[in-house]
């Protein structure tokens with residue numbers, strides 16, 4: 001058995017959420033008074049390792065650690081140590097960057113070089129408006145430090161009309177000045193974001209049109225299952241767009257998601273999944289097979305669960 005569904009999509013990548021907790025409260029992700037799951041519900045490090053080992057045998061090559069904020073998971077070090085032993089081709093991390101300075105050495109030791117770091121504003125005040133946190137300086141310092149240390153850094157910006165879209169060209173200049181890739185995400189209709197998404201939505205096409213007024217864009221070729229499409233600006237800024245709302249990429253999706261409490265999902269936008277917690281190897285294998293039939297071909301319009309529970 002390998003993980004190929006009836007539409008020929010091969011599952012090669014896993015987004016592994018380590019916790020739903022976070023030290024920010026980005027307004028599109030969760031409310032200020034968000035309640036988090038009891039840590040007793042988390043998959044234990046060794047169970048994570050076993051599950052990943054089985055998935056690697058079935059063709060999974062890459063794991064991206066996410067959350068919530070993955071660096072808030074108390075056993076992050078142990079989990080990373082365990083999963084770095086199972087022959088994955090790549091382990092990557094998506095983080096809000098606040099705690100990153102404490103982890104540079106550990107990440108390097110375990111060959112975690114690919115860091116997606118979220119930053120929705122280049123200004124302290126607007127960062128605070130969006131994230132309801134005070135950590136702008138530390139995040140910016142950590143982004144620049146990670147780049148300097150040789151990590152492959154991508155800055156993820158959720159672009160929102162009337163909130164940070166006036167900073168769009170500043171982010172492009174940031175990419176040109178620093179050599180750090182910046183990717184612009186369309187705000188998705190997920191959980192807490194659904195209520196304001198219509199008003200805040202700005203499409204990748206609209207942003208690209210704005211950019212074409214000031215620079216020419218050269219397309220960059222990327223693998224078919226890449227979530228972003230990228231360009232180089234005239235001044236060699238690397239920029240990308242993740243147009244999950246306006247240009248869905250379900251036809252080439254190669255990802256499954258495992259939540260901190262052990263629910264394996266075939267799609268970010270589908271609530272149904274299969275709980276793997278406490279199961280034996282054979283039962284898990286049967287569920288992997290079931291999950292292959294659960295990946296939609298047409299993109300669901302929205303989903304009610306919050307992003308931080310599933311792992312973005």
Ligand code: SAM
Pocket residue numbers: 022028029066067068069070094095096116117118156157158185186187188189190193307308311312
């Ligand atoms: N806490 C980490 C971080 O912020 O990078 C990892 C988890 S976070 C859920 C992963 C990514 O999802 C972030 O880049 C965040 O901006 C993005 N995200 C969260 N909610 C979103 C939404 N409704 N639409 C688009 N992107 C969203």
Ligand code: SF4
Pocket residue numbers: 022023024025026029030067068069096118131308
């Ligand atoms: Fe936390 Fe990431 Fe959600 Fe922001 S997007 S609240 S940093 S989990």
